Amino acid sequence: MTALVRGELIKATTTRTLLAYASSALFLAVLALVIMTQTQDLTSIGDKETALAGGPILLLLLGIVGAAGEYRHRTAAPAALVAPGRGRLLTARAAAYGLTGLAIGAAMVAVTLAVGLPLLESEPGTALTAGDVATVAGGSVAAAVLSAIMGVAVGTLLRNQVAGVVGALVLAFIVEPLVGTLSSGAVDYLPIGSASALAGQDTSGTLSATGALLVLLAWTVPLVVAAIVSERRRDVA
Secondary structure (H helix, E strand, O other): OHHHHHHHHHHHHOOHHHHHHHHHHHHHHHHHHHHHHHHOOOOOHHHHHHHHOOOOHHHHHHHHHHHHHHHHOOOHHHHHHHOOOHHHHHHHHHHHHHHHHHHHHHHHHHHHHHHHHHHHOOOOOOOOOHHHHHHHHHHHHHHHHHHHHHHHHHHHHHOOHHHHHHHHHHHHHHHHHHHHHHOHHHHOOOHHHHHHHHHOOOOOOOOOHHHHHHHHHHHHHHHHHHHHHHHHHOOOO
16 A cells, blocks of 8 residues: 555656645735735734644645546546555555645745734734634644545546536635525535635634535545545446
């Protein structure tokens, strides 16, 4: 299993796709932070945590593109031939992208804290405590890891990069905002909403960090299981 994870990790980390998504994630996290601190008065703890929170959507897209790309570039079949079972191969792929998400999430946290904490010192209201910062940092990394794994599951189920990316963007920017107009609290129970809540984005305040983690796991685990079952039954050629 270790060899499988190592092989999938090499594939995941030696493409230009990873560099593009990682650099975009870092840039957008810092950009959102600077815009918020320069255009708003962040008076509450929730506002300041939102400014520091990393966006998990790009990690979801990375997992989708990476997993679906195995079928587009026809590398899925050779990998399945040398692996001791498709289920183990997909588990290794999910683990590899989870580790990749861990690295990118940790980098986002490091950059946003380095840039954001000095900026937030001048903001009015209650200051963040060490515990608040730790919660945002840990939640952002966990959201990045689980979002990347969920993306692998979705990409495997769909096998189409365009369909996966478009579907995720529609969910993030159309479906979830529409749900939010009906009930702001319901958004936190949707896939991207729960990942955002876990990362520290104060959308509705319905879920605690632990609650958001459980909701995100409740989406991720069944999707991974469904992807494994589907992969065992379908032709990979």
